[in-house]
Amino acid sequence: MILYGSCAALDDDGVLLLGPSGSGKSDLLLRLLDRGFSLVSDDQVSIEGEFASAPPSLLGIIELRGLGLFKVPATRIARLRLAVQLGNEQDRLPFPKRNAELNVPEIFIDPRLDSAPIKVQWALDTIAGRREQVCGCFVS
Template identity: 45%
Template sequence: MLLHASSVARDGDAVLLLGPSGSGKSDLVLRLLHSGWSLVADDQVELRAEAGDLRPEAPAPIAGLLEVRGLGLFGPLPRAAAPILRLVARLLPRAEIPRLPEPETWSAEGVSLPAIRLHAFDASAPAKLALALDAALGRIAQPAGAFAKGMP
């Protein structure tokens, strides 16, 4: 399955970045690369179902390339090897990001994954993505509804 998307990985766990052209996919990838993440694919991502998981990879013609708006194409860059997709981030305008969102999922090839909404151009976007991935992996708790119940 080929998607107009980008993907990055950390320690073998990948995130899929979905959004229209200009939504900040490549910009967020660039900032994540400078935070220790690895490139999987930029602009187009092939998803392959394998043993109940989804594995993202770059189509061969663009493997290792990153488009930096205003500067051009760069690469080849080091790429993550065979990561497993764990989280999907829908890149949206800030006005479409709820303050306290309900849990969301995204599905493809019979696999459902946790999904978040994110404004890619926020300075905190890389940290938010890392936090959401840690929550998706169960490394940290995400107390659903805690704020609504009066927690500080």
């Protein structure tokens, strides 16, 4: 299936950024790349089972609104571990939620916040066992 979104990976752990056009997916993706993530796909993401990749025509390309398209090194495939819905953050201490279509943990992030890429990385680190959470969206 092809989804409209962007995907970054840390090691082989993929994060899918979802939201309407103009919501800040590519901008947050750029900030994740600046934090050491690698590009999987921008604009459209191919999902097969639990794996995310770029459609062949988009491999290694990111759009920076107002600047154009850029070629960057890319990860060909990543295991999808987290879905991030862009918009207003929800609850202060949210309950665990899963994306029904993808069956992966899902969080809500306001991409305009300076802390957005840090929150995405901490969420992914928690799912991957590199960080421990005591209360919130990953603790039942």
